[in-house]
Each structure stands twice: as structure tokens, then as C-alpha cells.
Amino acid sequence: MGKLNLINRVYLKECLSFKEVDLEFKKGLNIFTGPSGAGKSILMQAILSLFALSEVKANLGEIQLDNLNFSDESYDISLDDDIVIKSIKKEKVRYFLNNQTISKKNLNNLSTMLIKHLNLKDTSEFDSHKLVVFLDKLSSKNKKEFVEIKSSFDTLYLDFLQIKKELKKILEDENKLEDLKEFAKFEIDKIEQINPSIDEYEELNLIKKRLSKKEKIEVAIKKASGIMEFNQNVTNALELMEVDSSFFDEAMNELNNVFEKFNDSLYELEDINIENVLDRIEKLASLQKRFGSIEECLKYKEQKKKELESYENISFQKEKLEKDYKRINEELSVLSLEISKYRKETSLILENKINEYLKFLYLSNAKIILEEKQLDNSGIDNILFELNGVSLETISSGEYNRLRLALLTSMSEFDIVDNGILFLDEIDANLSGKESDAISKVLIKLSKSYQIFAISHQPQLTSSANQHFLVDKHNGISNVKLLNEKERINEIARMISGENITSEAFEFAKNLLK
Structure with a gap:
């Protein structure tokens, strides 16, 4: 597996309900939990804003990334370099990359090479051109001719x-x-x-x-x-x-x-x-x-x-x-x-791999369809997805999220895509316990290829985290901290039984973490 881009530190000051945030991250699965309204979404959006992917709310923000697996001559970035991105909000927002000013547009373009932000509005993972490029890489790997x-x-x-x-x-x-x-x-x-x-x-x-x-x-x-x-x-x-x-x-x-x-x-x-x-x-x-x-x-x-x-x-x-x-x-x-x-043969390999993961996710029958289009620089193939015989436009958001996870995990397993940082929006909201458990298993697999940041609503995914952060709010002020093992048990038990933690919830939380 290739090297991972890594966020190793995030600093925020005066960001809505957060006075100050200073967090360090490791590779793997990083989960944020906490009561409703505590500020989890605010925190996630604030981190994304440092990549110019959402509106800046913090007066001051800084993010450090290590182990880069790409280069950019225009900003003097070489392979394996570390970079620091800063944002300062006064009358207007200004961005800095390694102490050089950078426009929002250029930072946004750079960010797309560093991270993926998966939300329901983003359908780029199923973009035909992207899938064609992937199939061609996989075909080149498997078939030299x-x-x-x-x-x-x-x-x-x-x-x-x-x-x-x-x-x-x-x-x-x-x-x-x-x-x-x-x-x-x-x-x-x-x-x-x-x-x-x-x-x-x-x-x-x-x-x-x-x-x-x-x-x-x-x-x-x-x-x-x-x-x-x-x-x-x-x-x-x-x-x-x-x-x-x-x-x-x-x-x-x-x-x-x-x-x-x-x-x-x-x-x-x-x-x-x-x-x-x-x-x-x-x-x-x-x-x-x-x-x-x-x-x-x-x-x-x-x-x-x-x-x-x-x-x-x-x-x-x-x-x-x-x-x-x-x-x-x-x-x-x-x-x-x-x-x-060749693409049709390779698409069957990808399709089988996706369906393997969909079994874990209580879904099945994903189909990759290559339909003919007018010849262009990519050939004559337009790639479509179906789930149980229907197009992606008609499936539920939960099904869409799980199918996308299966696609991403399958693609990462072939070790031919660029690894990076993955932000997931509400990935296990409104799921049953068994569906949440399935997603956690797939994300554990995916976290070998990506450093993942997600807000969790379910104990199954939360217990799988490599780092578990609690977002809480007192007297209108939000705080976030990394939990130790004992604190994690208490938080997972709260997620199971609510504010009045029962002994059964406590035991169940301990068993989940084991």
C-alpha cells in the first residue's frame, strides 16, 4: 500500500462556539462523537475550510500535513514534504501555504489532490471519466498488451x-x-x-x-x-x-x-x-x-x-x-x-470486488454498465452504475453512501489509486446496529489506504476508531478532546443508553472496545 497523506495537527481560534481547538491526529480512523448541538459539524466544516472547501468561520486556523505523496513546483512542494496551511479572517479571508499567500481557487485545486470529501451532493466518485481512468490503470496492471x-x-x-x-x-x-x-x-x-x-x-x-x-x-x-x-x-x-x-x-x-x-x-x-x-x-x-x-x-x-x-x-x-x-x-x-x-473484462473484476463489500453492508447486486457513447479522447465507453437494477438517482441516501464506500474500498484494494485523506459526512446516521457494524468493518479496511475523519452516531463505528474525539458544550462554549480508554467506554455507553448510563450499556461498551 502506498504512503498516506496525513493531517497531523489542526489549530483553530475563535471559531463560532469554539474558543480554541488544538488537536493532533494519527493515521487510520478518527471519529468525532458528542451530544446533539455540541459542535461536531462546526468542527468538521472548520477543518474543511482550511482546505478552502467550506466557508471560513475561525478568526485563525492552521493545519499541518505530513508525508505528501505529490509535488507542485508552483508552490515549491516536493515529494515527502510537510506543508502548513493557514487562514486568517479579518475584514476578508486570507490563505497561506508555507507562509506564501495563495488564492482560494488555487488552494481549492490543490486540496482536491490531497483529500476527498464525501457528501451526498458529491457524486464525483461515480464520474464516468474517473472510472474509465481507474479501469484503464487496472487493465494496464493486469494485461500488458x-x-x-x-x-x-x-x-x-x-x-x-x-x-x-x-x-x-x-x-x-x-x-x-x-x-x-x-x-x-x-x-x-x-x-x-x-x-x-x-x-x-x-x-x-x-x-x-x-x-x-x-x-x-x-x-x-x-x-x-x-x-x-x-x-x-x-x-x-x-x-x-x-x-x-x-x-x-x-x-x-x-x-x-x-x-x-x-x-x-x-x-x-x-x-x-x-x-x-x-x-x-x-x-x-x-x-x-x-x-x-x-x-x-x-x-x-x-x-x-x-x-x-x-x-x-x-x-x-x-x-x-x-x-x-x-x-x-x-x-x-x-x-x-x-x-x-478490456474495460468490460476489468469492470467485472471491480464489480465482483464491490459486491463482496456490499455483502458486509447488507446490499447486493451492484452492476457496472459500459454503454457506447460518441468517440472522444477516452474512447467510446460511458460508465453507469445500477443497484438492484435501478439507477443511482433512485436509491436511498443510505444505500448510496454504502455503495460509495464499497467502491472506494474496492479501488483502494487494487493499490493503483492515490491514497489520501477522507472526510465522511453523517456516514452512519439513521442506520441499524448491524448496518453500522458493517460500515465500521469496511471503514477499518479503507483506513489502511486513507486517513479518515467522520462524525459517528453509532457505537459500532465509534468503537472501531483509532482515535476517538469527544465534542461537548458547556455554557455555550464548545470543547473537543481526545479520549482515553476509560473515557471512551463512558462515551460509547452514553451513545447506547443516553445521559443516564446503565450498567448493561457500560458492559456492552467495554465489550465493543475489546
Whole structure:
């Protein structure tokens, strides 16, 4: 049997009729008894409130847990750690876990891993998903080939979900496909009508700059060309002065070349329409403004072309996905039927074990039914319970409690469920002596897997306790204490005969404890 989570201490201050409570607990069966109205339910609810499972009534509360068999990185909890949970109630309630603040919601989520609180409102033990998980664990333990089949199913189901997701997107895209295609074509055409090229914008701006200066330059060259008329006069003067005129000739030749070259370039601009250049620059500028650069604009065009191509191929993709969807669905159906066969075999093992315990509890004929449901991640099995041929909704609360105990005890016996702390509400109320005796025997068995806390109304269950706590009330103040053997005999005798304890009740109590 695995290790148990254990509550080893509870401290409460100013909790309704309780001024102060300081209790230490051991593993096994912990029973609270006492007269009606003494505060047993208040105490139980106050302990549960420290797990954020009921409303906080105590001004200060603290609970210590040992021997944890789980870990939680978010709260720095490791296996085998001890933890302390505190609650402080002033204007509002605040919770602390190992001196770190923790929200009520997070504490509640954490508590579900630590404890079970069984009450008539809680039907989670019969939840189909939980039972499926248990049957799969038991099947894996008993049948090694089941592990491989279940692993194949789980892997294939993940592929199935991915294909389903992709197919759903394609079907959604199909509805707006024409709009998407039209938009992609529009964007491509818009860019291709301009048909920009990289560096074109800069080159056109240079041309624009030259065109804007063309007339001024032509006039200036015409005026400056007059110097050529005096070219020979300058040469003659230099020769008369016996000065080498080559420097002048070279300068004039260079000047002439510059003028001719620029005239040629201006001639090239003759056929260029300035309006067309300006219009082209404006269009390129609008693309640059939208995309940041012509290079980015061309990248966008290629992206839209690829999108358009993918839209054209969507029918092909859809057809392929639909084939894959159908194939995997068929494979999953085959695997889920195989899994269901193993679960049915395993459910009979669990069912027989439950009925063994029900014999002790004066009940019989529990039936586990696997009905087919729509395929999901757990397969095709929905699990239902019947007792004597009727559903759980129609059985009495006493029958429901006993069936749940038989289920829990059976599951714990296979040693594949997490052990923990179990709180039981009014487990033996309104039961006969023999029914109470039967429940006590089952709880003794269950207490090997759980630390159990219960309020008892019957001497049979009370006498089975590993620790027996008496809740009493005097002058409006409630108190609770752990009883020794002599005190236990007196309390059990009171439970049998009332406040006026008879010698027969006293002897019967002694015999029960033996």
C-alpha cells in the first residue's frame, strides 16, 4: 500500500462556539462523537475550510500535513514534504501555504489532490471519466498488451485532433474563399499595374532633378559658349608673348568636352515627358509609403501569389484531409472497441470486488454498465452504475453512501489509486446496529489506504476508531478532546443508553472496545 497523506495537527481560534481547538491526529480512523448541538459539524466544516472547501468561520486556523505523496513546483512542494496551511479572517479571508499567500481557487485545486470529501451532493466518485481512468490503470496492471493498444489509441487520437482542426479551418476558409481569392488577386494586380523595380524611385528622382534644371543649363551654356569666339585671339596673344599656349588649349578643349557631353545628355532628355516621370514617382512613392520600401512591396506581392496558389489548391488539401480523417477515425473505432473489451473484462473484476463489500453492508447486486457513447479522447465507453437494477438517482441516501464506500474500498484494494485523506459526512446516521457494524468493518479496511475523519452516531463505528474525539458544550462554549480508554467506554455507553448510563450499556461498551 502506498504512503498516506496525513493531517497531523489542526489549530483553530475563535471559531463560532469554539474558543480554541488544538488537536493532533494519527493515521487510520478518527471519529468525532458528542451530544446533539455540541459542535461536531462546526468542527468538521472548520477543518474543511482550511482546505478552502467550506466557508471560513475561525478568526485563525492552521493545519499541518505530513508525508505528501505529490509535488507542485508552483508552490515549491516536493515529494515527502510537510506543508502548513493557514487562514486568517479579518475584514476578508486570507490563505497561506508555507507562509506564501495563495488564492482560494488555487488552494481549492490543490486540496482536491490531497483529500476527498464525501457528501451526498458529491457524486464525483461515480464520474464516468474517473472510472474509465481507474479501469484503464487496472487493465494496464493486469494485461500488458492493453498498454500498447491504449498508447496507440492516445497517439492516433492526437493526430486525429490535428487533422480535425486543419479540416475545420479549410471548411471555414471555403466559405470565404472567393473573397480571399479576390483580395489576393486585387493586391497582386495593384502592384503589377505599377510594376516597380528596385532603385527605380531613386533613378527617376535624379531625372526629375535634371529636367527641372534643363532650361537653365541650356541658357547658361549658350551664354558661356561665347568664350569660344575669342579662343584664337587668346592663342595669338600668347604666341606674341612667346608663352606656351598648350595649357590654354587643354583647358578650352576640356571646357568644350564638358559642354558637348552635357548637351548630349540634355538631348537624351528631349524625349522624356516630365508629367509621366512625376506620375511614375507619385505611384512609386505611394507603394513606398505603404510597404516601407519597393523591396518589401515585391516581397508582399510574392506572398500574395503563394496565398492565391494555396487557395487554388484548397480543394486538393481538403480531399486529402478528408481521406486521412476517415482513415484515422476507422482506426480509432477499431482500437476503441479493443479497449472497450478490456474495460468490460476489468469492470467485472471491480464489480465482483464491490459486491463482496456490499455483502458486509447488507446490499447486493451492484452492476457496472459500459454503454457506447460518441468517440472522444477516452474512447467510446460511458460508465453507469445500477443497484438492484435501478439507477443511482433512485436509491436511498443510505444505500448510496454504502455503495460509495464499497467502491472506494474496492479501488483502494487494487493499490493503483492515490491514497489520501477522507472526510465522511453523517456516514452512519439513521442506520441499524448491524448496518453500522458493517460500515465500521469496511471503514477499518479503507483506513489502511486513507486517513479518515467522520462524525459517528453509532457505537459500532465509534468503537472501531483509532482515535476517538469527544465534542461537548458547556455554557455555550464548545470543547473537543481526545479520549482515553476509560473515557471512551463512558462515551460509547452514553451513545447506547443516553445521559443516564446503565450498567448493561457500560458492559456492552467495554465489550465493543475489546
